Amino acid sequence: MRPAPFDYVAPTTIEEVVALLAEHGEDAKIVAGGQSLIPMMALRLARPAVLVDIGGVDSLQHVGPGSIGAGVTQATLEREAPHPLLAEVLPLIAHPAIRNRGTIGGSIAHADPAAELPAVALLCDAELVARGPAGERVIAAVDFFESYLTTALAPDEVLTEIRFPTHHRTGFAFREVSRRHGDFALVGAGARVTVDRAGDVVDQRLVFIGVGSTPVIAEDASELEPSDDVHATAAYRKHVAGVLARDVLLTARSRA
Amino acid sequence: MSEHQVELMVNGKPRRATVEGRQTLADALRVELELTGTHVGCEHGVCGSCTVLVDGAPVRSCLMLAVQANGRSVTTVEGLAHGANMHPVRQGFYECHSFQCGFCTPGIVMTTAAFLAGNPSPTEHEVRESLAGNLCRCTGYQSIVEGVQRAAELMREG
Ligand SMILES: Cc1cc2nc3c(=O)[nH]c(=O)nc-3n(C[C@H](O)[C@H](O)[C@H](O)COP(=O)(O)OP(=O)(O)OC[C@H]3O[C@@H](n4cnc5c(N)ncnc54)[C@H](O)[C@@H]3O)c2cc1C
Numbered sequence: 001m002r003p004a005p006f007d008y009v010a011p012t013t014i015e016e017v018v019a020l021l022a023e024h025g026e027d028a029k030i031v032a033g034g035q036s037l038i039p040m041m042a043l044r045l046a047r048p049a050v051l052v053d054i055g056g057v058d059s060l061q062h063v064g065p066g067s068i069g070a071g072v073t074q075a076t077l078e079r080e081a082p083h084p085l086l087a088e089v090l091p092l093i094a095h096p097a098i099r100n101r102g103t104i105g106g107s108i109a110h111a112d113p114a115a116e117l118p119a120v121a122l123l124c125d126a127e128l129v130a131r132g133p134a135g136e137r138v139i140a141a142v143d144f145f146e147s148y149l150t151t152a153l154a155p156d157e158v159l160t161e162i163r164f165p166t167h168h169r170t171g172f173a174f175r176e177v178s179r180r181h182g183d184f185a186l187v188g189a190g191a192r193v194t195v196d197r198a199g200d201v202v203d204q205r206l207v208f209i210g211v212g213s214t215p216v217i218a219e220d221a222s223e224l225e226p227s228d229d230v231h232a233t234a235a236y237r238k239h240v241a242g243v244l245a246r247d248v249l250l251t252a253r254s255r256a
Numbered sequence: 257m258s259e260h261q262v263e264l265m266v267n268g269k270p271r272r273a274t275v276e277g278r279q280t281l282a283d284a285l286r287v288e289l290e291l292t293g294t295h296v297g298c299e300h301g302v303c304g305s306c307t308v309l310v311d312g313a314p315v316r317s318c319l320m321l322a323v324q325a326n327g328r329s330v331t332t333v334e335g336l337a338h339g340a341n342m343h344p345v346r347q348g349f350y351e352c353h354s355f356q357c358g359f360c361t362p363g364i365v366m367t368t369a370a371f372l373a374g375n376p377s378p379t380e381h382e383v384r385e386s387l388a389g390n391l392c393r394c395t396g397y398q399s400i401v402e403g404v405q406r407a408a409e410l411m412r413e414g
Pocket residue numbers: 029030031032033034035036037038039054070071092093094095098101102103104105106107109110114115116117153157158159160182183184185300301302
């Protein structure tokens with residue numbers, strides 16, 4: 001099993017990345033950690049003619065409380081945990097050997113509906129910064145995830161940065177159920193709860209993964225329409241989603 | 257199709273190779289550098305048998321391109337020694353008979369070496385979690401868990 005032949009290029013600036021994507025169009029593909037793309041290439045589900053490695057672009061590597069570069073590895077985020085929700089979620093993603101290569105930007109751009117980081121982006125109302133031939137634009141997380149492995153990014157755009165707005169008097173929590181630790185979740189739920197000075201809840205959001213073609217924002221689990229697959233039935237997923245939702249709402253509330 | 261010259265440190269020695277862009281690190285180690293201790297099972301990131309250390313951290317060598325390892329330092333199971341002696345992980349696995357066919361063993365040994373470096377006194381639960389990314393079709397894992405615990409003991413004794 002080998003990927004089909006391609007040209008490998010390793011630019012060091014974001015301008016070069018954008019120029020390469022503009023030059024090669026649909027034939028080019030960005031590789032970040034390669035932890036989703038290389039398996040797809042090995043299985044020949046993806047056959048880019050040009051592979052643009054963004055691992056050497058230093059401007060994608062910053063980590064701060066309000067902003068994270070798209071190229072930062074999941075292992076670095078686990079260690080530095082610039083947001084409390086990331087500290088809770090990162091250990092649930094795959095295994096250390098995969099987190100050592102996989103990036104936050106790669107996970108969000110890949111947009112697997114069972115992946116955790118897209119749900120984090122929705123829970124935090126993250127702003128996703130993209131660079132393309134026309135310059136920079138900022139996409140709200142709620143407008144980013146369009147369908148299974150499909151996002152608002154154009155083929156000639158690169159995700160550069162994930163911005164996390166500050167939420168006051170707000171708690172976050174995330175939980176999931178998977179067959180083994182590190183497997184993709186069968187179902188997961190995350191909550192964000194904001195309280196006022198008196199401690200009363202004034203705002204909340206629930207996000208579910210593994211229950212649709214994208215991560216799903218819902219008022220509660222009864223709205224979900226998951227489907228059956230070899231791993232679990234729709235009814236099981238919906239039931240577990242309800243149990244997890246109650247749990248993460250209470251936990252997020254206690255942390256607010 | 258691009259070809260690349262790569263220079264990397266492998267088990268402490270500088271090595272060079274000419275690789276195709278699509279060649280994985282696992283492939284380059286086994287074919288170009290003739291280090292066949294690194295095993296290749298699923299070739300898409302699921303089984304863990306190809307795990308090696310890159311700059312000291314475990315990675316799936318089937319999910320990293322050889323050209324991406326240019327300038328890096330790679331440790332394979334062949335390089336996992338403790339002076340003239342066996343590395344404690346290998347010693348622990350040997351004492352507890354932590355393998356049957358041995359296909360999964362190099363990946364599990366490398367995963368365990370990195371795991372114990374960060375957590376010298378793991379609980380049994382932590383040991384089992386640390387093995388969740390490595391598949392073994394033979395042992396049922398019991399003897400591997402014992403081997404990891406024995407290795408931790410040997411490392412603590414120094
Ligand atoms: C065995 C296994 C288990 C896993 N388990 C989980 C899990 O439980 N949960 C989970 O969330 N993930 C899991 N993953 C996936 C892992 O988290 C990947 O690292 C992640 O999905 C992709 O990140 P990457 O940096 O490796 O991206 P890559 O594989 O390099 O790229 C993925 C896609 O995103 C595009 N892309 C990457 N970066 C950018 C960018 N900056 N701008 C625009 N496009 C970009 C690429 O072109 C490609 O289409 C697992 C992977 C494996 C192999």
